[in-house]
Amino acid sequence: MSHLDESDRGASGQHAPGRRTPAERERHRPVRGARTPMPERDPAERIGGFAEVALGYSEAEAVSEARRCLQCANPTCQNGCPVGIDIRGFIREVIDGDFAEGIAIIKARNALPAVCGRVCPQEEQCESACVLARRGEQIAIGRLERFLGDWDLARDAGSRCMPEMIAPGTGGRCAIVGSGPAGLACAGELARLGHEVTVFESLHAAGGVLVYGIPEFRLPKSIVSAEIALLERMGVTVVTNHVVGRLSTIEELIAEQGFEAVFVGSGAGLPVFMGVSGENLAGVYSANEFLTRVNLMRAYEFPRTDTPIKRGCRVVVVGGGNVAMDAARTAVRLGAEQVVLMYRRTEREMPARREEVAHALEEGVRFEMLAAPTRVIGHDGRVIGVKAIRMELGEADFSDRRSPVPVSGSEFNAECDTVIIAVGSRANPLVASAAAGIAISPRGYVVSDEDGATSLSGVWAGGDIVTGAATVILAMGAGKRAAAAMDRALRAGTGHV
Amino acid sequence: MLPIIHTRQLSDTVFEMGVLAPDIARRVQPGQFLMLRLDEGGERIPLTFSDWSAEEGWIRTIYMRVGKTTHRLSHLVPGDEIADVVGPLGVPTRLDGFGRVAVVGGGVGVAAAYPVARGMTEAGCEVHVIVGARNAGLVVLEQELRALSLASLAIVTDDGSAGEKGLVTAPLKRMAETGSIDHVFAVGPAAMMKSCTLTAEGFGMPITVSLNPIMVDGTGMCGACRVSVGGETRFGCVDGPDFDGHAVDWEEFMSRQRIYLDEEREADAEFARSCSCHT
Numbered sequence: 001m002s003h004l005d006e007s008d009r010g011a012s013g014q015h016a017p018g019r020r021t022p023a024e025r026e027r028h029r030p031v032r033g034a035r036t037p038m039p040e041r042d043p044a045e046r047i048g049g050f051a052e053v054a055l056g057y058s059e060a061e062a063v064s065e066a067r068r069c070l071q072c073a074n075p076t077c078q079n080g081c082p083v084g085i086d087i088r089g090f091i092r093e094v095i096d097g098d099f100a101e102g103i104a105i106i107k108a109r110n111a112l113p114a115v116c117g118r119v120c121p122q123e124e125q126c127e128s129a130c131v132l133a134r135r136g137e138q139i140a141i142g143r144l145e146r147f148l149g150d151w152d153l154a155r156d157a158g159s160r161c162m163p164e165m166i167a168p169g170t171g172g173r174c175a176i177v178g179s180g181p182a183g184l185a186c187a188g189e190l191a192r193l194g195h196e197v198t199v200f201e202s203l204h205a206a207g208g209v210l211v212y213g214i215p216e217f218r219l220p221k222s223i224v225s226a227e228i229a230l231l232e233r234m235g236v237t238v239v240t241n242h243v244v245g246r247l248s249t250i251e252e253l254i255a256e257q258g259f260e261a262v263f264v265g266s267g268a269g270l271p272v273f274m275g276v277s278g279e280n281l282a283g284v285y286s287a288n289e290f291l292t293r294v295n296l297m298r299a300y301e302f303p304r305t306d307t308p309i310k311r312g313c314r315v316v317v318v319g320g321g322n323v324a325m326d327a328a329r330t331a332v333r334l335g336a337e338q339v340v341l342m343y344r345r346t347e348r349e350m351p352a353r354r355e356e357v358a359h360a361l362e363e364g365v366r367f368e369m370l371a372a373p374t375r376v377i378g379h380d381g382r383v384i385g386v387k388a389i390r391m392e393l394g395e396a397d398f399s400d401r402r403s404p405v406p407v408s409g410s411e412f413n414a415e416c417d418t419v420i421i422a423v424g425s426r427a428n429p430l431v432a433s434a435a436a437g438i439a440i441s442p443r444g445y446v447v448s449d450e451d452g453a454t455s456l457s458g459v460w461a462g463g464d465i466v467t468g469a470a471t472v473i474l475a476m477g478a479g480k481r482a483a484a485a486m487d488r489a490l491r492a493g494t495g496h497v
Numbered sequence: 498m499l500p501i502i503h504t505r506q507l508s509d510t511v512f513e514m515g516v517l518a519p520d521i522a523r524r525v526q527p528g529q530f531l532m533l534r535l536d537e538g539g540e541r542i543p544l545t546f547s548d549w550s551a552e553e554g555w556i557r558t559i560y561m562r563v564g565k566t567t568h569r570l571s572h573l574v575p576g577d578e579i580a581d582v583v584g585p586l587g588v589p590t591r592l593d594g595f596g597r598v599a600v601v602g603g604g605v606g607v608a609a610a611y612p613v614a615r616g617m618t619e620a621g622c623e624v625h626v627i628v629g630a631r632n633a634g635l636v637v638l639e640q641e642l643r644a645l646s647l648a649s650l651a652i653v654t655d656d657g658s659a660g661e662k663g664l665v666t667a668p669l670k671r672m673a674e675t676g677s678i679d680h681v682f683a684v685g686p687a688a689m690m691k692s693c694t695l696t697a698e699g700f701g702m703p704i705t706v707s708l709n710p711i712m713v714d715g716t717g718m719c720g721a722c723r724v725s726v727g728g729e730t731r732f733g734c735v736d737g738p739d740f741d742g743h744a745v746d747w748e749e750f751m752s753r754q755r756i757y758l759d760e761e762r763e764a765d766a767e768f769a770r771s772c773s774c775h776t
Binding site (some may be wrong): 118188197202203212240241242243246247248267269271273279280281282283286289292293297298301302303304305306307308309310381428429430 | 520534539540541565566580582583584585586684714716717718719720721723724734736749753755756757759760764768
C-alpha cells in the first residue's frame with residue numbers, strides 16, 4: 001500500500017532518530033515551501049451535482065505535505081486539538097509512508113477521522129497552533145487526517161483499522177441518546193473502554209447532523225455510514241427510530257432496561273426563526289428543513305425519491321455560518337439562477353469557515369453583507385421577496401464582534417421565491433420529557449460540568465444540547481470527556497477496576 | 498423493519514393497517530401520531546394511531562389513499578414489512594376535566610377521534626361524538642364508536658347517504674345551543690376544524706383542534722410543521738398536535754398544507770406510469 005518500498009524503511013521499523021539510515025534522515029529533513037493545495041472539483045462542474053468538492057490528497061501529495069512538518073519537540077498543534085490527537089506522530093508515519101500506523105495513531109484518539117478531516121475547523125484549532133502558521137504555511141493537518149481516514153476506508157472492511165480496545169469487557173451497560181458527533185464519539189470511547197453500548201437515534205438513519213445537516217458535497221454519506229459500521233464492529237449497537245422522551249425515558253432506560261450510565265447527546269434541535277412577518281409563507285424554509293429534505297431524504301432526486309422540495313429560482317439565504325453556506329451551496333445545486341446570502345455583519349465577522357465561504361463564492365453565491373430582513377413579502381401565500389434594511393457595525397458585543405445597527409431609511413426589497421433561514425437553533429423540548437428533573441438552563445440547554453455530569457445521577461450530557469450550536473469536533477470532545485467520566489463511575493460503582 | 502399483520506379496506510379510498518410494534522404499543526396515548534417510511538427513498542409521513550393493544554403488541558392506523566406513499570401503502574398485505582415506523586410522537590391529548598365534551602371527527606380524522614373519545618369516556622367525561630364524511634361509504638369506525646359508552650353519536654354526510662345531511666357544525670351548533678356541552682375537540686380536514694372553531698366561538702366555547710401539518714422529521718428538528726398560534730410560531734410535532742383552535746391562524750395553516758400540491762401531482766403522475774393498478 002505504501003508508496004515507499006520496504007527497503008527504504010529502517011530495518012527495525014522503529015523511529016529512533018539515532019538509528020536512522022541516511023535515506024531516512026534525508027526524508028525527515030523538513031522541506032520548506034507552501035501548503036500542498038487540495039485538489040478540488042471545478043466549480044462549473046460541481047454545481048451540477050452533489051459530488052464531493054474537495055477530492056483529497058493522493059499518496060504523493062500527502063507525503064509531500066507531511067514532509068513540510070518540522071516534527072517539533074514541543075508540538076503546539078496538539079494543544080489545539082479538542083480530542084488531543086498525536087498529530088506529530090501521525091504526520092511522522094505519513095512521511096514514512098506507513099499509513100496503517102498513521103491511522104492507528106489517529107484512531108487512538110478519534111474514532112471518526114474521515115469525518116473530522118473534512119468538517120473540523122482546523123484553521124482555528126490545530127493548524128492555527130502550528131509554528132509554521134506565522135509564515136502562513138501551517139501544515140494542512142486536516143487534509144492529512146482526511147487522507148489517512150480515506151486510505152483506511154478504502155481498504156476492505158475486514159482489514160480496516162479498529163481503534164485499540166483498551167479494556168476487556170467490564171459488563172458496564174451504557175445508553176447513548178442521539179447518534180450525532182457527540183453520541184458517536186462517546187459510544188466509540190466507551191466501547192474501547194470495554195463497556196456495552198447502545199445508541200438510540202430518533203431518525204431512520206444514524207449520524208445526526210452528519211447525515212441530515214452536512215451536505216453530500218462536503219461529507220459523503222458513505223463516509224459516515226462506513227465510520228458508523230466500524231463502531232458497530234467494535235460492539236456498539238445502534239437502534240434507529242427510537243425517540244427517547246417519547247418511546248422511553250431516561251429513567252426507564254436506567255430502572256427498567258438496566259443501563260448503568262446514560263449520555264445525552266441529542267443536539268441543538270429546534271431551528272430559530274427571525275420573528276419577522278411573513279416567515280411562515282410557503283417558500284420559507286429553516287435551513288434544517290431545507291438541508292434535511294435534500295440530505296437525509298434525497299429530495300434532489302425527486303420524483304425518483306418521494307420527498308419534494310421547492311427548487312427556488314431566486315433564493316435568499318439568511319445567516320453567515322457554515323449552515324448558511326451549506327444551504328446556499330445546496331440551493332445552487334438545485335438549479336437556482338441566483339442565490340443571495342444575506343448577513344447582518346461583514347464577511348470578516350462571518351462564523352463560517354473561510355474554506356466554505358470561498359467555495360460558496362466560487363460557486364456563484366452572491367454576498368449581501370450588512371443587511372437583515374425586516375419582513376418576508378408574500379402573494380397568495382407564497383414568497384415573492386424580502387424587505388431588508390442596511391446595517392452598520394457599532395460597538396463590540398459580548399462575543400467581541402461589532403454589533404450590527406440598522407441604518408434608518410435604508411430599507412430595500414430583494415425579489416425571491418425562496419427564503420432559507422440559517423440564524424441558529426435552540427434546545428429541543430423533548431430533552432425535558434426524556435429526563436424528568438434534569439437541570440436545564442434558562443435557554444433550555446442541559447446543565448453539566450466539565451465532564452458532562454448532569455444534575456441526575458448516572459446521566460451525562462454533551463455537545464450542542466449543552467453548549468448550543470457549535471462544531472462537530474467540540475461535540476466529539478465533549479462525548480469523549482463524558483465517556484472517560486462514565487468509565488470512572490462505572491468502575492467505581494461496579495468494582496471492575 | 499416492522500411486519501404488517503392486518504389490512505382492511507374501509508372504503509374506496511380509506512384503509513386500515515395494523516403493524517406489530519410492541520414497544521410503541523406500550524406507550525401510545527390518544528392524540529399521538531407515528532411517522533413511517535416505506536423503504537429507502539420513501540418519504541416520512543405522519544399518520545395517526547387509530548387503535549393499539551399493549552398486551553398484543555400491535556398498533557393500527559387509518560389513512561386515506563391520496564398520494565404516492567399512501568397508494569403504495571394500500572398495496573401492502575399482511576406479511577409485508579415497513580422499513581421505518583417511529584412513535585409515539587406529539588403531546589398526548591388531554592382527556593380529563595372537560596365535563597361534557599363534543600368530539601368531532603371529519604373523514605379519516607375519525608381515526609384520531611376514536612381513541613380520544615374512548616380515552617375521554619374512560620376519564621369520566623360525558624362524550625358526544627360527531628362523525629362527518631362526504632358519503633356513507635367514507636364513514637369509518639362506526640361500530641367501534643357505538644361500542645363506547647357515549648352520551649350520543651351523530652353521523653353527518655355531505656350527501657345525506659348516511660345520518661344527517663349537511664356539515665358537522667349543524668349538530669355541534671345544536672349541542673352548544675342547548676347547553677349540552679362545555680368543550681369541543683375537533684380533528685379532520687383543516688376547513689372542518691376551522692368551521693368548528695367558528696361555531697364554538699359563537700358560543701364562547703373552548704375548542705381543542707388536532708392539527709395535521711406537513712412534517713419531515715416529526716421530532717422538532719426541521720420546523721416544516723410550524724403554525725402560528727396566538728401570534729407565536731409553534732411546532733405541530735413537539736408542541737402539538739393539539740392547539741387552542743381559537744388561537745390558530747387558519748389561513749396560514751391551510752396555505753402551508755398546500756405547499757407541495759404541484760410536487761404531489763408530479764409524484765402521482767410519475768408513480769401512475771409505473772403502478773399496475775393505474776392501467
